[in-house]
Amino acid sequence: MGKKNLCEWTKSDLKAKPGKYARLVLPPRYLCTACGRVASDADRLCKPVRLSDPTSS
Numbered sequence: 001m002g003k004k005n006l007c008e009w010t011k012s013d014l015k016a017k018p019g020k021y022a023r024l025v026l027p028p029r030y031l032c033t034a035c036g037r038v039a040s041d042a043d044r045l046c047k048p049v050r051l052s053d054p055t056s057s
């Protein structure tokens with residue numbers, strides 16, 4: 001435990017810990033196709049897919 005899935009964050013979690021949220025999300029590398037969130041780490045999301053780099057295409 002201790003490592004909370006980003007997909008489980010609630011609005012009150014966001015209000016309480018915006019800085020922690022930012023550290024989990026930035027830089028955004030993965031998209032959760034189940035709930036549309038992004039994270040820097042695939043194992044924070046329930047259905048992660050790698051985001052392509054928009055600057056490399």
Ligand SMILES: [Zn+2]
Pocket residue numbers: 007032033034035036037045046047
């Ligand atoms: Zn999710």
